[in-house]
Amino acid sequence: MADAETLPQDEASDASADGRQSARRTWLYRLGALVIVAALVWGVYYLLFGRNHVGTDNAYVNAEMAQVTPLVSAQAIDVRVTDTQPVRKGDLLVRLDPTNAQIAIAQAEADLAEARRRFRQTGATSQSLSAQVVARDADIVQARAALQSAQADYEKARVDLQRREALVGEGAVSGEELTAARKAFASAQAALAQARAGVSTAQATRNAATGQLEANDALVRGSTVETDPSVLAAKARLRSAKLDLERTIIRAPIDGVVTKRQVQVGQRVAQGSPIMTIVPLDKVYVDANFKEKQLRGVRVGMPAKVTSDLYGGDVVYHGKVVGFAGGTGSSMSLIPAQNATGNWIKVVQRLPLRIELDPKELKAHPLRVGLSMDVELDLSDR
Template identity: 55%
Template sequence: MADADPQLTVPPEAAGADPKVAARAATRKRLFRILGLVLLVAAIGYALYWFVIGRNNVTTDNAYVGANSAQVTALTSAAILRVPVMETDVVRAGDVLVELDPADARLALAQAEAQLASAERRVAGYYAQGSALQAQLKARGADIGAADARVASAEADLKRARINLQRRQAIQASGAVSGDELTAAQNAEATAIAAVSVARAARAEALAQVGAAKGTEAVNTALIAGSSARENPEVRAARAAVDRARLDLDRTIIRAPLAGVIARKNADIGQRVAPGTALMTIVPVETAFVDANFKESQLQKVRVGQKVTLTSDLYGSDVVYHGRVSGLGGGTGAAFALIPAQNASGNWIKVVQRLPVRILLDPKELREHPLRIGLSMEADIDVSGAN
């Protein structure tokens, strides 16, 4: 273009003008042509990029790292003796986080164990008493037999006394029986009647004792029926109290439920804590995920299981994470806001909504380049395999 004929590049009205002006006009025209060519190449390049890559990928920089953090709480009431960790410390599952004063828990355990021993002895007495009650019941049965014999003997004596009295009364008129003999016979009959009453009362008492013995045996049988001495309800309740006291003692040592980084520590030595008191939070950085907020117009081809590449502002573009889509949110952020937007208010303006897409990351890459909750990410989902 630099060797072109000036007559072809200079306008006719500038042919007789200053040569410098004509040169500037020619240069400007060449620049416009170059600019047009660059724009054309850029448009063709963008079209090729969109056709080959862009239409098969959706991207966003509205993405942030998240994790299912674990809150460490006290499960028993005690004072804090030691806190061997600080914020930002990396811990493994099972590491000691807090030690509570175990004195009260040890006393409670000793008391529960004593109550268990007492319950075991008491229940053993129930089983021993069962044999004794059965023997007692047999003895009461023998008492009834003896009482029946005494009643029969007393009734026989009464019958004999009545016959003697009747004989003397029959010959009293002839004078063969003196008045003293008749009186003695009458007294003998009265004594026999009293003896019968006493014998019958004794028999009734023996029957009552048998009934009481049967009731006591029934109560004792109910206490031990259907279970052994070890599985007796009283023993089981006492053993459960021991287990609970031992568990409270074990809970004076608070350990990490999972591996992660300590955050939001609120535990100080000497602090008295109650069950449920939040002591610290553990962030499991090796199981972190990303919530990417895509525009609703980008989600047409997004499916669970699609591959995702991500970069973090923390490490820059040199570190690339790989993950997969694990799910789409159940609603937009505006829908779950504390005060949702009311589009029927009359001043509605359409705003493009964003839906969170949960992305699970490769654990190996997370171990090599750990992330923290809340860090910004850029996510690129490959939707080329969408139906």
């Protein structure tokens, strides 16, 4: 009886073991089939899609931000904007104290009036010097006439002296008369020399007057009261002063959102020091860092699909590659990697690409600088 009961139990256990092995084989077959199907699906995906697409999640929003810097140093008397405030190009941002600029304009206007007056004075001086030259010409004529008279007196005195000296031997001329003739000749000779000196003096005076006239004419020749160099320089200073006054009104250079405002009412701002930044949200782009092996087939102009963590995968931006960076991120870092050492280990480098986005999509779903993005490039358009 015991042997009869044991036999059915052994057969039951063997049947159970066979069932478990059969079930295990079934699951193994199913798992193998699933792996094969997955491999086939992946192969088809790679052949039809995967090999023509590369992607990265190492991408961030960036923009050509405008730094607002005052062009004059002055005290801020009115600040019209705050951080996160949207502005349009030309909107008033900050007003600076215009007092110094207004004083500079008044000084420049006075300098301009003085320059015009000096030019008119120089022109009047030329007329006066021209009259003096004419007067010096008359002096020369007068001096030459005096010289001719002195020459005539000299010749008469010389002839009289010669006659009297010729009659001395005959006793026809007294010693007193001879002495008077000699004295008259000496006086005529001195008068002739003085007349010659007078002509030379008149000519020299006339030459000096001519030189002064030419020098004064050189200051006004070819110019008018509005084209004189000193007047033009005064006008330039006036324009500069007016420009400084205009620069006390600081306006938005572009459309965007105010960020990093660093100016307060009453603060004295320095020329060239940034007081705020404006981010153009309608012109942002994406800097995507791709591994160097991913870039073998990438070309400028290729289409790109971009998604943002801000909106999720439901919002897809369409863009295109517009350029490659001039160097990898590590080479452009503050402390570049030194790979010449003996313990160098190769590290896959990433090269930034710039992706330009569709403005209409940006307007519908605005982005902010620094947001993380996922970028996928379509290589099938090579």
